[in-house]
Amino acid sequence: MNPTIKDVAKYANVSIATVSRIVNGLPGYSEDTKKKVQEAIEALGYQPNAIARGLINKRTQTIGVLFPEVSGMLSSEVLEGVENAAHDGGFSVIVCNTTSSGKRTVKYLRLLQEKRVDGIIFASEDVKEEYYKIFQEMKVPVVLVSTASSNYDLPFVRVNDFEGAFQATEHLVKKGHKQIGMIGGSKNDPIAGVPRMRGFKEALQKHSLAFSENHITTNEGYRFQNGKESLPVLLKQLPDMTALFAASDEMAIGAMSAAHQLGIKVPEELSIIGYDNLKIAEMCYPALTTVSQPLKDMGQTAGEILVKLIKGEEKEAESRYMPFTIVERQSVCDLHDK
Structure with a gap:
């Protein structure tokens, strides 16, 4: 038989009204009382009735x-x-x-x-x-x-995507790279696509490095396949490229896969930095340098x-x-x- 609110009240030695207030997040009890009721709920395996709770606090939780x-x-x-x-x-x-x-x-x-x-x-x-x-x-x-x-x-x-992309690009510049490309998102994406591309462009311009449309490939997504398909295109557009900023970790790892297939060594011949710091970024080889979003x-x-x-x-x-x-x-x- 399922335990009831009465069982919880008896176990915790408090009133039913007190248990009800605690279960529904209402005020009117001490922290010690709250702790006792929570321990009673856990010990008995009590499950509050969601419908009943909703009638009290007008919420569905x-x-x-x-x-x-x-x-x-x-x-x-x-x-x-x-x-x-x-x-x-x-x-x-x-x-x-x-x-x-x-x-x-x-x-x-x-x-x-x-x-x-x-x-x-x-x-x-x-x-x-x-x-x-x-x-x-x-x-x-x-x-x-x-x-x-x-x-x-x-x-x-x-996260401020413009600043994240700017600093990622600047990181490559500070490592001595001058021919830097970007695998970007969509020009129609105001959330991550546009600000990250703008951050990339402005970082190059700040350091008086060349920038043209050939420095960026755009994609509708940010997945592994987008990065893998974009690298050969970008290399044709920018054959002297020594470093790459990818607008997501999945794209960066896709680019690393394409580089391996093309016989390009990462990072000896092509440096790559990603964006997100997903768990997979430290699992791939070589482990991916990236902008870490929390x-x-x-x-x-x-x-x-x-x-x-x-x-x-x-x-x-x-x-x-x-x-x-x-x-x-x-x-x-x-x-x-x-």
Whole structure:
């Protein structure tokens, strides 16, 4: 027989009302009492009734998370942080894979509206007008992660992509490289594509190095295959290239694979720096030098902000730029040493 709230109250030697307040995140008890009740819940294996809880606090204790590509390594790390924050706040997570499709995104937003989620985390995509209209209809807090909106006042948690790309390129310049190419994203992507390409271009210009359209190949995605297919194209455009900045780690590793097939040694003949610092970056050979985004921390921070907004602990949320670092491994050589 499943334990009831009465069993928890008896085990913890408190009233049923106290257990109810603690389970529903309401005030009116000490930390010692909270600890006793939580220990009783764990010992008995008590599962609060979500429907009953929703009737009390007018919440479903769920949040919706929308990713353009759930299977991507970046998404999995961000999601881990979001789920940690949600769990700590007493919420469950519904994950939606939009595949960067506007129709699919709208469909999932309508589904989340029907499910009456308490808040939304929107990741890695531009916020279109049709999405924002649904956010307003839902009347729930929305937090952006790994993206931002220039058109709508929505709090975000992200890294400054322009600065990250600028410093990645400058890192190659400081290692003595003068002929530097870039495998970029889409020119139609205002989130990561455009700012990273702009950071690359401005870093070259700052150091009075040549730049033309031949220095960049563009792609609609940021996956391994995009990097692998782009390297031969870029080498034709820039045959004297000694170093490469890739707009994602997956692209960088794809370029390393293509270099191996072409008989080009990394880093002796071609230095490569990536962007993200995914777990796979230190598993490949040679281990990848990259711009490290604190992906899990970004997800956790976005989740914590959302939980506070839902619970009314904050009325407004400030956007956060998270710090990034360049992690040096073995895929970039110093030409000054040659």
